[in-house]
Amino acid sequence: xxxxxxxxxxxWLDLVDIPPEMKKLGIASxxxxxxxxxxTVPSIFDPNTKRAVTDSFEIAKYLDAEYxxxxxxxxxxxxxxxxxxxxxxxxxxxxxxxxxxxxxFATLGERDVEYFRASREKxxxxxxxxIAPTGEKHEEAVKxxxxxxxxxxxxxxxxxxxxxxxxxxxxxxxxxxxxxxxxFVIKVEAEGSVLRKTLANADNGRWVRYIDVGFxxxxxxxx
Ligand SMILES: N[C@@H](CCC(=O)N[C@@H](CS)C(=O)NCC(=O)O)C(=O)O
Numbered sequence: 001x002x003x004x005x006x007x008x009x010x011x012w013l014d015l016v017d018i019p020p021e022m023k024k025l026g027i028a029s030x031x032x033x034x035x036x037x038x039x040t041v042p043s044i045f046d047p048n049t050k051r052a053v054t055d056s057f058e059i060a061k062y063l064d065a066e067y068x069x070x071x072x073x074x075x076x077x078x079x080x081x082x083x084x085x086x087x088x089x090x091x092x093x094x095x096x097x098x099x100x101x102x103x104x105f106a107t108l109g110e111r112d113v114e115y116f117r118a119s120r121e122k123x124x125x126x127x128x129x130x131i132a133p134t135g136e137k138h139e140e141a142v143k144x145x146x147x148x149x150x151x152x153x154x155x156x157x158x159x160x161x162x163x164x165x166x167x168x169x170x171x172x173x174x175x176x177x178x179x180x181x182x183x184f185v186i187k188v189e190a191e192g193s194v195l196r197k198t199l200a201n202a203d204n205g206r207w208v209r210y211i212d213v214g215f216x217x218x219x220x221x222x223x
Contacts, residue, residue: 001044002218003171004063004070013041015112025052036123057086060173073173085155085166085174092148093181095141096195098124098131103188142194149202152178165214179215182207 001008013021022039029038032055043054046066053062060073074082101120105128108116117128124131133141156163166174182199189195199207211219 001063003073003176004067006063006067006070008044014109016115017111022052022054027052027054030054033123036119056177057083057173060176071170073171073176075167075172078172082172082174086177088148089152089174089177089181092145092152093184095144095148096185098133099138099141099195100185100188101128102132103190107188138194142198145195146198146202149199149207153203153206164210171214175214179211179219182211183215183219186211 011021018041019039022043025043025045027039027043032038032040040054042056042059043052044059044062045052046062049066051062053059057074061079063070064072064074105113105116120131121128132138152166156166159166159168165171166178171179185195185199
């Protein structure tokens with residue numbers, strides 16, 4: 001919405017309020033992440049068309065179609081490619097997600113604590129305290145993250161000399177997914193943590209520049 005310059009207001013939700021709010025908008029239950037979730041954010045309600053749309057890729061495609069005079073997020077011919085890129089970015093996210101779970105847990109509001117513990121224990125079939133990897137498994141996950149950063153860097157470089165973003169000069173949907181992952185790591189991990197250090201130092205600091213150059217304008221807004 002920022003990239004397109006479309007005005008909006010945000011309704012922040014506790015996790016436990018996501019299903020009832022989505023139902024209220026008329027969004028159907030669906031199987032997300034192997035059926036571990038049925039309702040997710042982001043979702044939008046467009047007062048112009050009275051339509052509710054869930055899933056970030058679907059939202060991006062909807063906005064491109066409904067507001068064709070705005071910057072396209074999924075330009076023609078890039079759907080398949082962006083589906084592949086976002087699948088890899090999600091895989092990258094799931095590689096480090098177990099490390100971040102205890103830190104997410106520490107930020108939760110009181111109403112979400114019980115839900116978060118129970119849902120993640122079911123998801124991983126493990127006691128919550130045993131989900132985050134330790135020792136070699138932790139190191140492997142961090143190395144995988146570093147490798148994946150390099151991989152995404154290679155995709156950007158394949159865009160030609162001077163390319164800063166996956167979308168070239170303007171962010172595309174894959175950039176928003178990737179930047180969200182990086183910003184998530186920065187917000188949820190403590191400064192000086194292995195993941196934060198990896199992110200800051202990998203590929204000669206290119207990811208700090210990526211967020212600054214590509215996304216700082218949009219990440220300032222928190223409401
Ligand atoms: N493919 C979906 C994934 C959305 C998703 O997983 N959202 C998470 C938060 S980032 C969520 O809504 N979680 C709800 C919960 O954990 O109950 C998208 O791109 O929108």
